[in-house]
Amino acid sequence: MIIEWASLVCLALGGLLSMAGGLGLHRFPDFYSRLHAAGLSDTLCVALIMLGLAFQAGLTLVSVKLFLIFAFLYFTNPTASYCLGHAAWRSGLKPYRRGQES
Amino acid sequence: MRPDLLLKVLAKFLIPFILIFAFYVQFHGDFSPGGGFQAGVIISAAAVLYVLAFGLELAERGIPLRALQYLSSTGILLYTGVGVACLLKGGNFLDYSVLLDNDVAGQHLGIILIELGVGITVASTLTLIFFTFAHWSRHS
Numbered sequence: 001m002i003i004e005w006a007s008l009v010c011l012a013l014g015g016l017l018s019m020a021g022g023l024g025l026h027r028f029p030d031f032y033s034r035l036h037a038a039g040l041s042d043t044l045c046v047a048l049i050m051l052g053l054a055f056q057a058g059l060t061l062v063s064v065k066l067f068l069i070f071a072f073l074y075f076t077n078p079t080a081s082y083c084l085g086h087a088a089w090r091s092g093l094k095p096y097r098r099g100q101e102s
Numbered sequence: 103m104r105p106d107l108l109l110k111v112l113a114k115f116l117i118p119f120i121l122i123f124a125f126y127v128q129f130h131g132d133f134s135p136g137g138g139f140q141a142g143v144i145i146s147a148a149a150v151l152y153v154l155a156f157g158l159e160l161a162e163r164g165i166p167l168r169a170l171q172y173l174s175s176t177g178i179l180l181y182t183g184v185g186v187a188c189l190l191k192g193g194n195f196l197d198y199s200v201l202l203d204n205d206v207a208g209q210h211l212g213i214i215l216i217e218l219g220v221g222i223t224v225a226s227t228l229t230l231i232f233f234t235f236a237h238w239s240r241h242s
Contacts, residue, residue, distance in 0.1 A: 072119075079112045086105055 007055035014048030017041045030096035031088055039081030046073045106155070113155035120148040128221050132210070138217035142224025149229040158236050170230040177223030184215045
């Protein structure tokens, strides 16, 4: 019963974070702030969703696989964001200033 | 800190795991989702990651273009060779049951061999396409 509720809370929080990231991606004015919204929220969102699913699965092979997926995304997601931001900076994209057309 | 250090460290850490997963998809493909095509695509994804992190010169020192061309024909040759072997043993083309004395074992061997051929061809062809495009963008 407690495990069911913990799983529910984790999944709901993860979904909420994912939605916040999507909203930020839609609403923010330029590339860097959008990257910030998507890249930051995604890692924790994946962690929470995997934790919720692991509560459902219990201590089985399935939760080990979920942990492996989480570890993979935990390393690749920030690196991908970093590479995107770095490539945009090197190709000369300037960050948004207030009062500027987006 | 050099700006590409992060990507290099991550690629060095991840590429072995990507390759292990590719071989798992290849050789476990008859019991679980997967098969030759998917495994080949995963192997070539590892090659693309290597080129993105370390550059084309190092990658071509590891696998020259000529070797990729030979590999991509070797896979098709393996596939067709299994089919012709079935013909020579008295069955239809790609009728694996006649490969061994036991029907089930023969089908198992045939499937694994042709999936290996598909995997080799897909991996080397996709890597070859990526290498060719990388050369092309450098020269133009």
